[in-house]
Amino acid sequence: MSLSTHVLDTATGLPATGVAVMLERRTEQGTWQQIGGGETGEDGRILDLLEGAPTVSGQHRLTFDTGAYLGDEGFYPEVTVTFVVADPWQHHHVPLLLSPYGYTTYRGS
Numbered sequence: 001m002s003l004s005t006h007v008l009d010t011a012t013g014l015p016a017t018g019v020a021v022m023l024e025r026r027t028e029q030g031t032w033q034q035i036g037g038g039e040t041g042e043d044g045r046i047l048d049l050l051e052g053a054p055t056v057s058g059q060h061r062l063t064f065d066t067g068a069y070l071g072d073e074g075f076y077p078e079v080t081v082t083f084v085v086a087d088p089w090q091h092h093h094v095p096l097l098l099s100p101y102g103y104t105t106y107r108g109s
Helices: 066-073
Strands: 002-009 020-026 032-039 058-064 079-085 091-093 096-099 102-105
Touching: 002 020, 002 058, 058 096, 066 096, 079 096, 079 102
Parallel strands: 002 091, 002 096
Antiparallel strands: 020 032, 020 058, 058 079, 096 102
């Protein structure tokens, strides 16, 4: 599996740089285990969130540290997106569109 993300600041129309993102997967015991992460670059992207982690199907989640990026202007100090990986051999792209008072996400390509 390969996994990437892109954070776009919809209030400014620019990529959100320096947003820390943590990737976790749900274990068989129901707990969350960190398997990757990173920080968005100048283009707002992280191209490889897995950092060499094994390919697995199941529930995963991304946690975006939006509070550090938005500061006092932000209503959401973090955004967590939980998703299911059915085919671990496919590429998954999970973008985040962010503004001080709202966000949206979708499965990208």
